[in-house]
Amino acid sequence: MTQKIKNIEKAAERIKKAVQNKERIILYGDSDLDGISSVVILEEAIKNLGGHIDCAFFPDRENDGYGINLKALDMLKNKAPALFITLDLGIGNLKEVDLANKMGFEVIIVDHHEPLDGVPKASIIVDMKQTDDSYPFKGLANVGVTFNLCMEMLGREISQNLKNSFLELTALGTIADMVPQIEQNQEIIEQGLRSLKNTFRPAIRAFLDILGDGKVFEESLPKIISALNSAESLNFENESYLLLTSSDNKQCKEIAETLLNKNQYKQQQVKNIIQEVERRISQKQDEQIIFEGDPSWKLTLAGPVASVICNKYEKPAFIFKKMDKESCGSVRNPKGTNSVDAMKTCADFLITYGGHAQASGFRIKNEHLNKFKGCLNIFFKKK
Ligand SMILES: [Mn+2]
DSSP: OOOOOTTHHHHHHHHHHHHHTTOOEEEEEOSSHHHHHHHHHHHHHHHHTTOOOSEEEOOOTTTTOSSSOHHHHHHHGGGOSEEEEEESOOTTOHHHHHHHHHHTEEEEEEOOSOOBSBOOOOSEEEOTTSTTOOOSOOOOOHHHHHHHHHHHHHGGGOOHHHHHHHHHHHHHHHHHTTOOOOHHHHHHHHHHHHHHTTOOOHHHHHHHHHHOTTOOHHHHHHHHHHHHHTOOEETTEEHHHHHHHOOOHHHHHHHHHHHHHHHHHHHHHHHHHHHHHHHHHTTOTTOSSEEEEETTSOHHHHHHHHHHHHHHHOSOEEEEEEOSSEEEEEEEOOTTOOHHHHHHHTGGGEEEEEEOSSEEEEEEEGGGHHHHHHHHHHHHHHO
């Protein structure tokens, strides 16, 4: 028997039971394509079992912060009791899960991020990065974990068509999340892209129609992924989610067009910030890390900027938006170094942090920025 991710059978059974008992189900996903595609395929799996979800919620990273947040819980409190399923976030939300429990929610966490100091008191946690999970492949995107969960829920009876349509979104989310394209991820991407070329999904068809004009699929693909990945959440709604779940061709075309335009604008803003960072670091070449922030930089652009800077200069890149009292940022690290370990060492200066070895995020009081930077420089000097 092939090995399964810890608790995945338990989670599948619990969700199926909720469908049977007509319990309320809330899906709470991260606002990037990995999180959104996770929500979409889990919703489709629940529908396939004859159930439905009560609502899908996506926090706005810029204004509400990453993960489960108090504003969301406050908006959702009237829906308790309900099954509250988090996707691509939640493993770091120890306090928030306590609060959700108190409000009468039963929380299931589906995540692929590294647990920090302990795990939340959720009813079920599916995350192969838990220390006692011996699942051999740790590189799945969250949508890869969710795909495994959907397969577990639907079992052998699943039709090849439905499986393919799940694989399409799983491939997109996996590519978008920039996890290593090896082992299961490679299989998912190969099968998903093969199916995508002839997809029935109205959202993808809309993109292909707009970008089409005789262009090959491979050229359109990065644009589609980038557009879907850069939609922002507003009032816990997300345009990419609306697009991917719409069956109205006209609406799909309108949203797809909007997302492509917004993404183009975003790419230009990313370029501008990169230029500014490069101007600043040209005077600081002796430092171990790149550590730059600004009040005018959008938080959602910090990740893309840090990626480019990290690749180009082969140094850990900490890029942040400086707000009134706090700063919030994204981190990208060269292979062989671990940003989560680095921040663990310097955790005294941080409000929160979390993520993966190569890609993570943090929140900090402005008065601690210099001490944090000094601590990071010492950590990476030792490496
Ligand atoms: Mn992810």
